[in-house]
Structure formats: structure tokens, C-alpha cells
Amino acid sequence: MVAAGEAMESRIGRMCIERGLKMTGQRRVIARVLSEAEDHPDVEELYRRAAALDSRISVATVYRTVRLLEEKGILERRDFGGGRARYEATEDGDHYHLIDVDTGKVVEFEDAEHTALMRRIADRLGFELVSHRMELFARRKPATPVASDGAAAQRAAASKDESRR
Amino acid sequence: MVAAGEAMESRIGRMCIERGLKMTGQRRVIARVLSEAEDHPDVEELYRRAAALDSRISVATVYRTVRLLEEKGILERRDFGGGRARYEATEDGDHYHLIDVDTGKVVEFEDAEHTALMRRIADRLGFELVSHRMELFARRKPATPVASDGAAAQRAAASKDESRR
């Protein structure tokens, strides 16, 4: 196991240092929370988790930090509908999100074909793609009656719990 | 020309009547503004245009109307970033938007292939697609240096002015 020291820098904490950000206590805590998050928390939720580790943190700081990290390219802001922005650490390959309209759960998936398609479209219109976004809103299928299923499912899927609204 | 009577119902106005909505003066004006819009105005802008035709309209009513028409499927709400929701009349075929990150202009385009792809992806993950969204953020290309251009450009593109932010 990873001998949990105490002042050990989290993955995102290290990224902050790399970009020359001042590391305060609260920033370190928020960085840790973000590093450990496996879902797409909104600011309120990040605040809750951070405050649980160190109570001298205010929502304002969470907002400021999350904004800063987004500018630095460390975080990405998402909008899955429902008013508040959600955040997730920037990852390497492009991936997209499918939101279960009934439960609010988010399923991530990759699709290289798609990214290429977008670039091609922009190009055809005389533009250079800067960024893009795509979200699928869907409902779980009732269960495959009979038919050939077996190895039906998927590699890519990584369901995560986040039933809030 | 279409003899602009005065109480003549606009396209969206007619749709309201079809669905049994009460046609008040302000609703008629808003419907007309929406019918004539060729861009993707936000509520503030709709209010401006409507108030120019009939000053006894409040923003609250525009908000209420736009919300109602969205529920009735007459309008679609869009989010192109920048805080406020934008609206556009529901059209037949799916179309998507490319936002010029420098000017804010919106270019619409269609892509049947794409819609099918999404449905397939959802299906593969065990879901039934309810709706989806996709936006491209891009920058105009500097001009094709030499190479084969000529018939370079595009059919699909329909650029529209809306440089606001």
C-alpha cells in the first residue's frame, strides 16, 4: 500500500506545483478530494468532501480553486443539466458521457470514430476544431427479451454512482 | 408579398393555437418575434425585440412563454456557453451547431451519420437514446495557403450573425 504519509501530495496537488501554484492548506485538501473523486461532483459536493477533511474551508475557495484549475487545464467543467456545473480531472483520451435520465447516473465511454468525425466536420465548414462536447441522455433498456446476448455488453463502460439531481 | 395584415398569425402563433393555447397580445408578439428570428436569441434579446413591437410586455412573460413553448415542443433550448439559454424553433431534421470561439457566430450543420452513431452507442451500452446534444467550438481557418481549394467550401453551412457573448 501507498504509506499514506500526511503531507503527501495528491496527483492533482503535484500538477498544481508543476504549474507553479501556491500550495495552501485548503488548496491541498481540494486537490486531494479531486484526485480521489471517481465521479463528477459539483462544487457543493466538493465543498462537503473537503470540509469533512478540514473544516476551515469555505465554498468561495472551492469555487475559486475549481475555476483556477480549469483555467490551468487541470480540470474540466461539465454540464449534465440540473443547474450546477460538475467537474472532473482532465484525462488523456477524449471520452464522453451518457446520463441515465431516470437515475442521474453517468456512464463514460470512448469513441475514437467520433472525435475524428467532428474534426472532419469542422474542417469541411472551414474551421479548426478547438473543442467539442457531446452528451447522451438515455434510459436503461428493459432487458433483452431472448435473442443473442451473452457477450452483448461492453468494454468501455464504467458506471459510476451519482444519483443526485 | 404576404400582405402584412395586422392580426395575422405567425407560424409559431399558429402552432400555439393548434395546441390550444390562449392567444394573448403579448404571446402573439413573442410568437411573431420567434417566427422571424433567424438566429438563436436568448431571453433578454427576445424581450428587446418583442418590446420594440409592443411595449407592454415584461421579461417575466418572455420567460414564462419560452418555457411553455419548450414544454409544448415548439421551441428548443440551447446552451452555447456564456450563461444564458438560447432558443430556436424546433425543426424537422436533427441539426447541430458549431460556435466560432472568436466571434460567437453560430453555424448550423446536419449530419445524419452522427445521429445514427449516437443511437448505436447508447444501444451498445444497454440504453435507449432519449435525446442528445453536441456542440463544436472552433476557429475559422487562416485561409487555405495554396493547394486545391476552388470548390473547397460547403453546401450545409448557413452562417448566421450573432456575435454577442
Next chain:
DNA sequence: ATAGGTGCAAATGTTTTGCGGCTTG
């Protein structure tokens, strides 16, 4: 007449900010 619209202003919910004090590099 009556269900439903409307204006106005107050309320909401999320995110930003001004400011004096405190911390990091």
C-alpha cells in the same frame, strides 16, 4: 364566468467579488 395570463417586485439558486487579514515562496 372563469381558467389562465400578466406585470411587478420579491425570492431563488448558483457563482463571483470586495475587503481586511493571513500565508506561502
Next chain:
DNA sequence: CAAGCCGCAAAACATTTGCACCTAT
């Protein structure tokens, strides 16, 4: 020590709503 943070509370926005009149149907 200077530049940059933080907490707090107020402010800023976009959008919604309660209430007391109006008005299409």
C-alpha cells in the same frame, strides 16, 4: 516581504414565483 490566498458577507446574474389584477374563450 511581496504576491497571492482565504473567509465572510454582499453582489451579481439568470430565472422563477406570489399576488392582485386582467382577458381570452
